Amino acid sequence: MEPTETTVSRGNAKELVASLEGPRESFLVVDENVLVHHPFVGEASTKRFVVPSGEEHKSWETLGRLLEAMDEARVDRGDQLIAFGGGVTTDLAGLGASLYRRGLPWIAVPTTLIGQVDAACGGKTAVNLAGGKNAVGTFHLPSQLVVDPDFLTTLPLRQVQSGMVELLKTAILEGEDLLTLVEALEPASFIQTDSADQADRVIACALTVKESFVKDDVKDEGPRWMLNLGHSFGHAFEALALPDLLHGEAIGLGLLCAARLGTHQGGEAGLEERLRKTLDTWGLPLTPPEGRASDPDALLDTMRRDKKVRKGQSTVILPLSPGRVEVMNGPSQEALRMGLEAVLEPIST
Numbered sequence: 001m002e003p004t005e006t007t008v009s010r011g012n013a014k015e016l017v018a019s020l021e022g023p024r025e026s027f028l029v030v031d032e033n034v035l036v037h038h039p040f041v042g043e044a045s046t047k048r049f050v051v052p053s054g055e056e057h058k059s060w061e062t063l064g065r066l067l068e069a070m071d072e073a074r075v076d077r078g079d080q081l082i083a084f085g086g087g088v089t090t091d092l093a094g095l096g097a098s099l100y101r102r103g104l105p106w107i108a109v110p111t112t113l114i115g116q117v118d119a120a121c122g123g124k125t126a127v128n129l130a131g132g133k134n135a136v137g138t139f140h141l142p143s144q145l146v147v148d149p150d151f152l153t154t155l156p157l158r159q160v161q162s163g164m165v166e167l168l169k170t171a172i173l174e175g176e177d178l179l180t181l182v183e184a185l186e187p188a189s190f191i192q193t194d195s196a197d198q199a200d201r202v203i204a205c206a207l208t209v210k211e212s213f214v215k216d217d218v219k220d221e222g223p224r225w226m227l228n229l230g231h232s233f234g235h236a237f238e239a240l241a242l243p244d245l246l247h248g249e250a251i252g253l254g255l256l257c258a259a260r261l262g263t264h265q266g267g268e269a270g271l272e273e274r275l276r277k278t279l280d281t282w283g284l285p286l287t288p289p290e291g292r293a294s295d296p297d298a299l300l301d302t303m304r305r306d307k308k309v310r311k312g313q314s315t316v317i318l319p320l321s322p323g324r325v326e327v328m329n330g331p332s333q334e335a336l337r338m339g340l341e342a343v344l345e346p347i348s349t
């Protein structure tokens with residue numbers, strides 16, 4: 001697969017739209033809220049599909065409607081798809097681009113924090129099925145990744161908070177320097193332009209870390225698994241709490257569970273509490289909502305059905321200390337239960 005050309009700068013999305021006239025015609029896939037808050041995006045193309053807001057629309061049905069819309073617009077193999085939106089839109093659009101006429105090039109323009117530091121980078125595309133998150137997907141790298149932090153100024157605070165968890169995950173993987181930098185951030189840093197330098201720096205740093213994991217393992221066969229830190233537990237919370245927990249909120253809970261298990265495997269004793277304090281300061285939930293997302297049996301059952309399970313064996317990435325993680329293959333049910341206790345029976349501080 002051809003590598004992605006990545007740029008991070010304020011105003012680069014407008015430059016992209018202004019430069020789109022060329023040999024390839026563009027088909028626009030855009031999140032409905034992005035079109036309202038940033039109407040210049042509509043100038044990318046009159047041929048378009050608007051993605052309704054919400055994880056429930058990252059579905060087989062929406063994918064079918066997107067492919068039909070591309071067909072009705074007579075998109076052909078000489079054209080390209082250009083996607084503006086959060087992870088829901090880029091996951092869906094990337095999948096559409098990889099399937100339509102056996103594959104079109106696509107440009108990703110992420111407009112949420114999760115999208116900018118994670119979802120739009122690395123070519124993983126997907127939609128959910130009733131029984132599993134990201135159950136259908138492909139690997140299809142965008143030809144360009146255009147990251148413009150100005151989009152974040154209109155993002156609801158809760159979405160920013162949720163995105164900061166993916167930053168926290170990346171920082172744990174990278175090491176103490178980035179972790180310290182990320183911990184010192186406030187959600188407002190991403191919304192207000194007077195803290196633009198700091199926000200832009202951290203976004204660019206996190207992207208570089210993610211790209212370094214993807215570079216040698218585009219198809220997710222080894223090194224890239226580390227990026228799933230917090231996700232084995234997190235996806236179970238997300239699936240069972242929908243629509244009450246956002247993706248990053250669920251991954252935050254997953255990080256705490258993984259850290260609890262990591263400590264039992266010889267990891268740094270204070271890491272779980274350090275992460276808990278950061279999540280708390282940023283205003284993120286430390287326990288799942290009541291109901292099935294708080295039921296250990298339902299959570300374990302959901303983890304067993306995760307798409308990463310191979311021959312019945314799941315894999316959990318354990319953080320041992322900043323910059324040091326370990327892959328735990330086939331954890332026992334007791335070990336997973338012990339991890340879940342980090343959020344089902346929180347330690348009082």
Ligand code: NAD
Pocket residue numbers: 031032033034037053054055058085086087088089091111112113114115118119120121122123124125134151152153154155156159162247248
């Ligand atoms: P999202 O795409 O649902 O966007 C969140 C909300 O923000 C939506 O309501 C959207 O309409 C709105 N929005 C988007 N940009 C906006 C802007 N600039 N101003 C105002 N509102 C805006 O969610 P998300 O958090 O970006 O992404 C979560 C998804 O990403 C999940 O489905 C997750 O599985 C996926 N993901 C994928 C990868 C990957 O490698 N492919 C990695 C991480 C997450």
